[in-house]
Every structure is written in structure tokens, then in C-alpha cells.
Amino acid sequence: MMRRGSHLLAALVALSLSACWSGGSPPPVLGSAQVVADFDSYALRRVALLPLEGIDPSLAESRALATTLGSEFAQRTGLELLVLTHAEVSEVPTMSPHRKGGFDARTIIELGKRHRLDALLVATLVERKAYPPQRIALQVDLVSTETGLSLWYGRIQADAGEGRTQRAVQAWVQQSAESQEADWKVVLLSPQRFYRFACYEVLRQFQGG
Numbered sequence: 001m002m003r004r005g006s007h008l009l010a011a012l013v014a015l016s017l018s019a020c021w022s023g024g025s026p027p028p029v030l031g032s033a034q035v036v037a038d039f040d041s042y043a044l045r046r047v048a049l050l051p052l053e054g055i056d057p058s059l060a061e062s063r064a065l066a067t068t069l070g071s072e073f074a075q076r077t078g079l080e081l082l083v084l085t086h087a088e089v090s091e092v093p094t095m096s097p098h099r100k101g102g103f104d105a106r107t108i109i110e111l112g113k114r115h116r117l118d119a120l121l122v123a124t125l126v127e128r129k130a131y132p133p134q135r136i137a138l139q140v141d142l143v144s145t146e147t148g149l150s151l152w153y154g155r156i157q158a159d160a161g162e163g164r165t166q167r168a169v170q171a172w173v174q175q176s177a178e179s180q181e182a183d184w185k186v187v188l189l190s191p192q193r194f195y196r197f198a199c200y201e202v203l204r205q206f207q208g209g
Contacts, residue, residue, distance in 0.1 A: 027171030028164040031156035033205035039151055042144060047119045048082040048111070049073070050089060054125030057086035065195060069123055069140070072199040076206065082115065103141075105148025112145020119144055119151065126155075130191040133161030136198045142206075156202040160188040172197050 049070045051057045066083050074081040092107060108120060120143045127137035135158065142152040158165045166188065173184040187193040 027168045029205075030158050030165060030168050031154055031202050031205040033152065033154040033202075035152045036149070042118070042146075042151060044079060044118045046080045046082070046117050047073075047077075047121055047142070048084050048115055048117050049121040049123065050084055050092070051086045052123050052125055054128070062086070064192075065125075066123070068192075068196055069199045070121070072196070072203050073121060073206075076203050081121075082117075084115070103143055103148055103150065108143055108145055108148040117145045127157075128195075132189055133159065134188065134191065134194050135159045135161075136195060138198050138202055140202050140206075152206060154202045154205045156198055156205070158194075158198055158201065160194060168201065169194075169197055172200060 049066055052062055052066050052069070055062045055065065063083075063085070070081050070083045073079075089111070092111065103122070111117065111120060122141045122143055124139045125136070126139055127135060129135040137155070137157045139155045140153070141150045143150050158168070160166070160169075166184075169187050170184040173187060187197055
């Protein structure tokens with residue numbers, strides 16, 4: 001308990017000393033994205049999100065994190081999104097695109113046929129430190145169920161102890177209609193809100209891609 005308390009105290013001190021984003025310039029871009037050249041040629045209507053990798057799928061938190069990401073994706077794209085449960089894909093091997101560098105096309109295509117999908121959303125929590133100063137690394141792929149190839153790839157790394165992350169969070173709180181937090185510093189201390197910010201930030205790159 002003493003160690004956790006010291007982490008929190010250090011985070012609060014860092015926040016009190018951090019510079020505020022004035023809104024006079026664009027906020028920092030924390031993520032990166034890549035999109036295939038012929039992205040517009042794919043007809044995307046129905047997409048499914050697989051259970052998040054990097055977290056035990058049997059935990060209730062796993063479903064909650066997937067639902068948050070799925071909600072952000074559906075809202076930003078307007079596509080029909082199905083959040084698949086672990087039971088629905090229990091026979092599917094772990095994709096691990098951040099380690100394997102690709103996907104098993106046969107598995108992707110079979111899932112697409114079974115659930116009548118145009119694409120799969122595959123997300124991996126590469127890193128998550130849920131106590132202050134928080135850190136998160138999130139990778140998201142949109143994979144065609146026709147070819148098994150990734151159409152869009154996005155990744156974000158955010159460290160709540162860094163000034164650029166703090167400025168990006170402040171901008172999100174001030175600009176996002178979905179975020180009603182009065183104090184942006186609360187986001188840096190809340191695992192749920194910080195994760196939600198990460199989902200927003202990586203999917204903001206989807207629009208950019």
C-alpha cells in the first residue's frame with residue numbers, strides 16, 4: 001500500500017508541475033497509422049471485434065475494454081460492429097500480429113463466412129500499466145475477411161508522465177463531445193478513462209489513415 005501511495009503522490013506532483021495545453025496549436029499526435037492504397041475499393045459494412053489480446057479473456061475487464069474500443073470504432077466509422085465473446089471464438093488461435101507480423105488468412109476468412117463479416121478488428125494491449133503514472137500501448141488492425149490481409153493498422157503509445165501525453169489528454173477533454181471530465185488530470189489517474197482516451201487517439205488515426 002505504501003508503494004502504491006508513493007506512486008500516486010509522485011503522479012500528483014508531476015501533474016501539478018506540468019504545463020497546460022493552451023489550445024493555440026494542434027495537440028500532439030501520439031499514434032501512427034498505415035492504410036493500404038486500395039482501401040476505398042473494399043466494401044465494408046459489417047465488422048466484428050475479436051476479444052482483446054494481451055489480457056486474460058476470462059476477466060470481466062476484458063469484455064469491458066473491448067466494448068469501449070468497439071463503441072468508439074462504431075461511432076467514428078458508422079459501420080455495424082459486432083463484439084465477439086471469447087466463447088464465440090474459443091477455437092481461434094491467438095493472432096498476435098505485433099509478434100507474428102501478419103495473420104492466418106484461412107482463419108480470418110472462415111470467421112468472416114461464419115459471422116457474415118466484411119472485416120475483423122483485431123486489437124492487442126501490447127502494454128498496460130494501470131497505476132500512476134499510467135502507460136499504455138495499443139495496436140489495432142482492420143483485416144479483410146475476403147483476403148485475410150490488414151487494410152488499416154494503427155498503434156498508440158501513451159505515457160501519462162510525459163508532457164506530450166498530458167497535452168493530448170487535455171485537448172481530448174476540451175474537444176471531445178464524448179468526454180465530460182471537468183479536470184483533464186483525472187484522466188491521467190483513471191485506468192478506464194485513460195484507456196478510453198487511448199481508443200479515441202488510435203481511431204483518430206483511422207480517420208487520418
